[in-house]
Amino acid sequence: MKAHLTRRYMFSASHRLHSDEMSEEENRATYGKCNNPYGHGHNYMLEVTVSGPVDDQTGMVCNLADLDGFVHNQIVERYDHQNLNLLSEFAENVPTTENLCIAIYDIVKRGFHKAHLERVRIEETMMNSFEYAGDL
């Protein structure tokens, strides 16, 4: 029987929203105070949702220790207390939370094979959140 399992994780990081393809004025108009030159930070709350049949032997979709280990090593370690703009995945992409969702989805999809990845959801603040479930 198939179930969905969601786990929440936290990390803190800084970023600046700025596109080299836009003029200073366009950047300011598009990104507002998120374009301030020295950047700013957030406490990101990440939700990873995986799905699969509930294993008869363990009663689990996947072992939480495996999912936690993967997300801690590959996601939290990579992003926590970092400046997102300096990471390779944001060399050419603006580190919006939309693009962060896609980057994290791709890392989990590529590296975690113990359950099916359904969705990545990130709360940038208590007032906004973003989801990515792959290209449908």
Add this chain to the structure above:
Amino acid sequence: MVYLTRKAEFSASHYYHNPEFTPEENRRVFGKCNNPNGHGHNYTLEVTVKGAVDPKSGFVVDLKQLKDVMSREVLDALDHRFLNKEVPEFLTKIPTTENLAITIWQRLAPKLDQAQLHRVRLYETPDLFVDFYGEG
């Protein structure tokens, strides 16, 4: 079609153990959840039903009826219980959050006559929840 969600809370203890595993396998797969004297959680349950809005009442479902069914079928059976020892389903199944969500669905679905069960979401902690949408 309108979706309506009702929340409830219950507290229960459990441990994870598969009698077909050796003690070493149980410890390796289930970690500290395998401690035989059990441990507990405050569970938060969200039950989502769906249906057409009744033109006479304006309701998808009579909330009181939904609350009564949840109380009788789920909370009375699970709240302040040791799931492995006191709930019949878990004499043979491991009371993981996945299996709890499935069991709650199976207890509720046949008792709801006004609206159709859409989803059972069960939080074991604020950081972990399972969704079950039925067998289909």
